[in-house]
Amino acid sequence: MVKITDVARHAGVSPSTVSYALSGKRPISQMTRQRIESSIRELGYRPHAGARALASSRSNVLALVVPLRAGIHVPVVMQFAVSVVTTARGHDHDVLLLTQEEGEEGLRRVADTALVDALIVMDVQLRDPRLPLLRSLDRPSVMIGFPQEPDGLTCIDLDFRAAGELCVERLARLGHQVVALVGSPPEVYVRETAFAQRVVQGFTASADRNGMSSCVRPCEAAPGAARRVAERLLSEQPALTGVVVHNEAVLEPLIEAFEQLGLRVPGDLSIIAICPDELAESLRVPVTSVALPSAELGARAVELLTKKLDGAAVSEATLLPPRLTDRASTAPRNAS
Template sequence: MVKITDVARHAGVSPSTVSYALSGKRPISEETRRRIENSIRELGYRPHAGARALASSRSNVLALVVPLRTGIHVPVVMQFAVSVVTTARRYDHDVLLLTQEEGEDGLRRVADTALVDALIVMDVQLRDPRVPLLRSLERPSVMIGFPGDAEGVTCIDLDFKAAGELCVERLAGLGHRVVALVGSPPEVYVRETAFAQRVVQGFTAAAARNGMSSSVHPCEAGPAAARRVAEQLLREKPALTGVVVHNEAILKPLTEAFVELGLRIPEDLSVTAICPDDLAASLRVPVSSVALPTAEVGERAVELLMQKLNGRTVPDATLLTPKLTERASTAPRNVP
């Protein structure tokens, strides 16, 4: 069985320094902390959870607050959750998953107990009512997403505005002049969910900048809704040659609907998407896409929390730069 003295010897530090790194009771240098964390991983050291919690007055549990509201695509949410749980275990923390729509009451209920050391909050809205409470809590928190007013809170996410812009810029570079955004379900926009709103902002701004005709079409999940949107677009936008999809649940049925309605991808219609890479690559015509960095966001959210728990200063805002992967679904506009 690996002991704390074994970790200390492997890292070239004293046992007390290892203890400080685990408990956060005293500051240590970043280089020393990295050596200790590497030694813990290499040796497979597992601190006694009860003793560590008692010594540090911590529970060694993080709360992941992700209300499963209507319109949320659960498979993507679970990718974030898996990344958070996996990373938390590297720091010898467990994760309490809170999925009820309880708003401020749920946060306060958890924060007022000794159940968790810190909180990660998802499904952030532009006017999120939980933000004032997070500012006032003594427990550290990180939001995966950016509210309209992010002052005083720590946030991390993909730069969704830039992602929307990137998809449009690619279509503009291929000569497309009439484009549409097929977006999240209507209720997501009604709630002013931040990431969805920012995709719309980026999409419309880039289309205007390039002198393109553009429109935004929320879409419910499911093949029937995807078919209705495809039919509406072809009826109302006969010159349409470019589509951006920001709705993982309907990417496959939407592209299939366009093909069934007589369009060839990419000869007649170029398609880009903001979605997980594995989904984009799995379609009959692989879709050019901006990946959702769920693993990186979840990992870095936990790392930010652990730094805050250990008394270190972290950046208020962490925006990940989007990257577009070219696949077979985009081509130059076919000019008759």
Template structure:
């Protein structure tokens, strides 16, 4: 492993001069700085995280708070986490992943220690009990998700309300008059999780605007629940001819359940979904969908956080516009 003494020897300076170049604590000549930077690049030297922390009074760590609660679809959550980690590393930050349901206690534990310089918080609820503490902390934070009242916070996410509306608009334009929303598991709605509630709001508002008949069906993310829901939907009078699915694990089992009951997709039943593109593309019938932009949201959250750490003003709310991709299911 390359040490600071190796860099000093290669650049022809003392180890303390290399340290000053890295920390900026003392001025050095431009020629000396250039030689040190060239040596660092050639040798592949990486400053030790602890040394950086001592030099800058920062830990160079971001805490990513993802409580893995009931009804959370872990594969999609991990896409967000991977995006945050990748973007943070580009800024020479590491990520501390907190997955326990600790609420305010977990946030305070991070804030009261040197564990992390800042926080990104996920699984945001409309009336999240963590919000008063987040507003009062002296450490920057960014929420992936929107509460009912985002004042005094920095929030970024897909515009889930607009996504729900866009799916309904698409089905209405195709002539469908009876729609159903296959929603997240009941526990997600019981917590008033922001993204699920906003899809519901958008779905309902657009159905009302078009004068459509619409029903909402929270559903557990299991094949058995998908089969039972398919039977219940077909028993409705009138049965829906268009579906909006906001429950990624159900896309394949629901499609198979409807097909086993004799329905043709899209001739008898049109499907739309809010889900990752790869999920939509791999469905038995490729599904018209609005992508969940995990990479873009994760990168934007880190970008906002870096600006806040540097004292640069950032917008309170950042909504990413939904983009609907038309596939064979509608």
């Protein structure tokens, strides 16, 4: 293994000079720097990560905690993770992958052993047990999602409330009067995942504001569930003409079900989803949707974190404004 003293000797300088040339923390003359750089290249020098971490108390590694539970859409998590890794690399950091399963102990472990400099935590619940822990750690963190009391922590997420509202506003402007929200599986609400409830709030508030008749239905991801929800919806709300879907897994089967029940999309029924753009675009009927910007969230989370690592102050809460894209699943309400 070639080490910094080898480079120093080869370049005819002291090890500290090599270190400063590498880190830029002190001025080094053009000439010396170039000599060092070519020595590095020639010898194939790579600083030892452990030694660096020990001496500088920076590992240049971020922890990413991914959820595993039912009701989360896997591609969203994956896209988020990839975006985190890519962005982190752009800031000269690597990413350590942790599963939710490891729990608080896992967070504490990687933080306390100084394995990582900072943490990104996904799938935050309203009253997440990890909150006090994150506050007590001596390293910064960013949470994806908003707990009830984010005091002192940094959070970022899509503004789900606004997303719910935006969907309804669009339906309202198209003349729809009777709308429904098909949401996540019941367990997601039970465990108090903030984003699901926020969509409901936005949806309901906006429907009320617009004088629309509205209802909310959770929906399982199981095979027949979409069909059953569609049937119940139609029997209970025969005048239904607008549906907001916030559940990736059932989006396609739900459209299928409505069509089999004799409704044409968007002729008889307009549908707006809250989901990743790729999903909305990939369906047979491209669906008007509010994007779930997982890649952007990942990138922004890393940027917040690196700022905090640099000692900068960042705002506690970042809400990404929803962005709606019109596609083929929405139309003005039938004049009939």
